[in-house]
Amino acid sequence: MLFMVYFMNQESGVYILQSVRNQRYYIGSTDNLARRINEHGRGIVYATRALRPLILKRFIPCSSLTDTRQSEYRLKRYKSRKILEKVLESGVFPWEYSEIKVGN
Template identity: 40%
Template sequence: MIFFVYILQSMKDKRYYIGYTSNLEQRLIFHNNGLNTSTKNRRPLKLVYFEEVLSKSEAIKRERKIKSYKGGNEFKKLINNGGVA
């Protein structure tokens, strides 16, 4: 099963949210409808990056890796060079 690791940016405070899902379109709607506690007060959110991985375990590992960047150069490279395909 394909999973997506994604980065959302709050249009309200410009902060980022990193997550993973098997249905990217549905997950974005979920976030923007205020159904996620971490992002409900930071709406609207826009998708600024995503990548596909082949399993849930790979998605979890990749999500953790991206979170470990803590907004540094590697994170900025993803946002600036990767973008949304």
């Protein structure tokens, strides 16, 4: 719950939802997470209407709305559940992995 409250106040970012019904993932972006989650839950978003109920699995804040939209687009292009689950674990986009330094 603390996770959700903290990120509800963030400006913009990419979010990943998972369907309780069939375990499918949905990737989206927003500048208002609380409003967007509410829209998904009420069935306003056509793409996720049949997937309800949905659980917020991860929210990754971005520096700007432009960066948010680009990150959503890039993540969707991977079309790989394995990569998406790695993002869920780490909270880091795949193209940022090279920026992470591993200790020796």
